[in-house]
Amino acid sequence: MTRILFSDKLDNCVAKWRSAGLTVIGPVQGESLSSYATVERGTDLHLGLVLPDRSLKELFFPQTEPMLRYTIKKNEIETADFTAPSAPRIIFGARPCDASGLAIDDPLFGWDYKDEYWFQRRKESVIVTIACTKADDFCMCTSLKLAPDSTKGADVLLRPLDKNRGWLVEELTERGREAFVIISEYLQEGSETALPTVEVPEKFNLDACVTWLQNPENFDSKFWKEISMRCIGCASCTYLCPTCHCFDIQDEGDTYSGIRRKNWDSCSFALFTMHTSGHNPRSTQSARWRQRIMHKFNYFPGKFSVNSCSGCGRCSRQCPVDMGITETLQEISKL
Amino acid sequence: MITQEKYRTTVKELLANGSIKMAIGYRPGSTSDRRRPLFIRTSEEADQLVLDSTCITNLSGYLVTEGLLSDEKRVGIFLRPEGIRSINILAAEYQLNVDQIIIFGFDFTGREVRALQGQTTGDFSALLSEIRENPPLATKEPLLERIEKMNAKERFDFWQQEFSRCIKCYACRQACPMCYCRRCIVDSNQPQWVNTSSHTLGNFEWNVVRAFHLSGRCVQCGNCDRACPVNIPLRLINQRMAKEVVDGFDHFAGLSPTQEPVLASFKKDDTETFIL
Ligand code: SF4
Ligand code: SF4
Ligand code: SF4
Ligand code: SF4
Ligand code: SF4
Numbered sequence: 038m039t040r041i042l043f044s045d046k047l048d049n050c051v052a053k054w055r056s057a058g059l060t061v062i063g064p065v066q067g068e069s070l071s072s073y074a075t076v077e078r079g080t081d082l083h084l085g086l087v088l089p090d091r092s093l094k095e096l097f098f099p100q101t102e103p104m105l106r107y108t109i110k111k112n113e114i115e116t117a118d119f120t121a122p123s124a125p126r127i128i129f130g131a132r133p134c135d136a137s138g139l140a141i142d143d144p145l146f147g148w149d150y151k152d153e154y155w156f157q158r159r160k161e162s163v164i165v166t167i168a169c170t171k172a173d174d175f176c177m178c179t180s181l182k183l184a185p186d187s188t189k190g191a192d193v194l195l196r197p198l199d200k201n202r203g204w205l206v207e208e209l210t211e212r213g214r215e216a217f218v219i220i221s222e223y224l225q226e227g228s229e230t231a232l233p234t235v236e237v238p239e240k241f242n243l244d245a246c247v248t249w250l251q252n253p254e255n256f257d258s259k260f261w262k263e264i265s266m267r268c269i270g271c272a273s274c275t276y277l278c279p280t281c282h283c284f285d286i287q288d289e290g291d292t293y294s295g296i297r298r299k300n301w302d303s304c305s306f307a308l309f310t311m312h313t314s315g316h317n318p319r320s321t322q323s324a325r326w327r328q329r330i331m332h333k334f335n336y337f338p339g340k341f342s343v344n345s346c347s348g349c350g351r352c353s354r355q356c357p358v359d360m361g362i363t364e365t366l367q368e369i370s371k372l
Numbered sequence: 373m374i375t376q377e378k379y380r381t382t383v384k385e386l387l388a389n390g391s392i393k394m395a396i397g398y399r400p401g402s403t404s405d406r407r408r409p410l411f412i413r414t415s416e417e418a419d420q421l422v423l424d425s426t427c428i429t430n431l432s433g434y435l436v437t438e439g440l441l442s443d444e445k446r447v448g449i450f451l452r453p454e455g456i457r458s459i460n461i462l463a464a465e466y467q468l469n470v471d472q473i474i475i476f477g478f479d480f481t482g483r484e485v486r487a488l489q490g491q492t493t494g495d496f497s498a499l500l501s502e503i504r505e506n507p508p509l510a511t512k513e514p515l516l517e518r519i520e521k522m523n524a525k526e527r528f529d530f531w532q533q534e535f536s537r538c539i540k541c542y543a544c545r546q547a548c549p550m551c552y553c554r555r556c557i558v559d560s561n562q563p564q565w566v567n568t569s570s571h572t573l574g575n576f577e578w579n580v581v582r583a584f585h586l587s588g589r590c591v592q593c594g595n596c597d598r599a600c601p602v603n604i605p606l607r608l609i610n611q612r613m614a615k616e617v618v619d620g621f622d623h624f625a626g627l628s629p630t631q632e633p634v635l636a637s638f639k640k641d642d643t644e645t646f647i648l
Contacts (some may be wrong), residue, residue, distance in 0.1 A: 069602075069603040070537060070602050070603050090601070090602070091602070100539050100540070100570040101569040101570050101571050101574070174402065174403050175402070266411055267408060267409040267411070267434075269433070269543075269546040269547055269599075270546050271541050271542055271543035271545075271546040271547065271599065272539075272540075272541035272542060272543070273541050273543045273599070273601045275541075276539045276541045276601070277601055285568065287564075287567075287568050287569065289567055289569060298569050300568055300569050300570065301539070301540075301570070303541070306542070306559075307559075308559045353402060355601045357429075357543055357546075357547050357595075357598065357599035358408060358409055358429075359401040359402055359406045359407070359408045360408075361402075363402070364402065
């Protein structure tokens, strides 16, 4: 016997969570873009999307965020901190790759300095993922040793029943259990079988790629130039990525007062590593693309023992010149 | 198919006899409706060339890649009429020398691909003049019509809504052949002209600055629009600005490599007392 949440109860659940003070967020297809957005009713959720265009990371690490307000006076500088807004929430229908992305970034944001903005939101968010029963050509979680039903980063995993009737409920954490206690009156016991998850073919041999990347000789391989020749150096791939986490700190305002903000930044930009002197240690796009790959599959795992990629495929899906992690690792697999 | 085969042969010949050092074209992408830019330097690479109605990206931006043309050797490139116009603008703005460019022109009607006759920009002037008479602006865009009917306030709100999605990835800029500045105004931080933050104001500043910088220069290739990961209908802004420039200055950009840039030239007897 397992617990089942039937789809026709979803509206009631959303209402119940909302009345318990939780903001309910989930995949929503807008007029021209899909993203994780706040909903008022269960029927506002678009649970049939392969995955939203925009990733889950931005609910934890927004594209721009105020950190402090400053005023420079004659004898002193006054500052006032912005803290992350306190808002308990439940994210219903996240994809496993998006939830994994959060778990991948946790050690990074908690390493030498504990990023309060990230952890405040992490603490207050319940992540309910739904195992995938469909994928597109770009999905590649399995190549990263994850799966369409991986539980990484999730508090509750739901497994879909046939005909969109509902889901089997697998509570994974205490936080998840608490959130489902709120809606327990709408859950039923049953012995249904869930739909099988989608088969996502493995696209490359990750271990072979990592070995190649770890070999210092390959840092200067001409492979980098060839593979990235068409890269135009935008930040689409990094900004849509659920694990890319680079940011810049900028003061905005006039000479005497303003706001210090934390803004997304990207290793694809030439400006990213530009020194004040004008010297740029990553002066070419190929050096920048190499950095993105090395960071994800060599440096990051070296430090945190996990690859900085969850296989969502967004980088390849959205690239204006049809590049992406998949192609690069496929080509490395062949070397 | 026939056009593609013919062009493969031409590229091979020109590479073999040293007329060009490279040709920039298209090859298959990760799905059947996607094409990847291809840099052809060998006969084997020429065999990867694809030319069909999915080859819509304007490739001309690659020509101003640092160092590509500095050895004065020639480069071939596959271009549709918009691409030829952008080469002319790049030349008029002293970004490249048209004598170094061999054009492999093509266009399509529906799914049918045909070659355009000619090799240098001059060969296409009749074609471009024709486009001027029947500009792509004339193509009816339902969304554009909707926007035209709005009053100023509604229009402002519409764009504010659209720009609110912008994440400042600068894919529009990077994809645009006309955005070749070595240091874009938004990357300049001494002083910081434009907020780097991607909030309402910062997004508005960025998109308005870009619209102004593209006025009288945009060729409506749509690269920006297709590159935008959050699907902002950027082409409409630049289309509208192009129309303003045609109406106000009788200037249709990209007709020839010597055409004076409309907003980057001035005359001593200009009646205006202020230069924007
Ligand atoms: S990459 Fe895997 S987990 Fe992500 S949407 Fe595709 S199938 Fe699901
Ligand atoms: S790989 Fe694609 S999305 Fe990423 S920077 Fe290069 S062109 Fe942009
Ligand atoms: S690198 Fe690409 S596939 Fe991996 S998590 Fe980021 S966007 Fe997804
Ligand atoms: S602004 Fe857009 S449509 Fe115009 S030339 Fe640039 S990329 Fe092409
Ligand atoms: S491509 Fe779109 S999201 Fe990116 S900077 Fe341009 S308008 Fe903004």
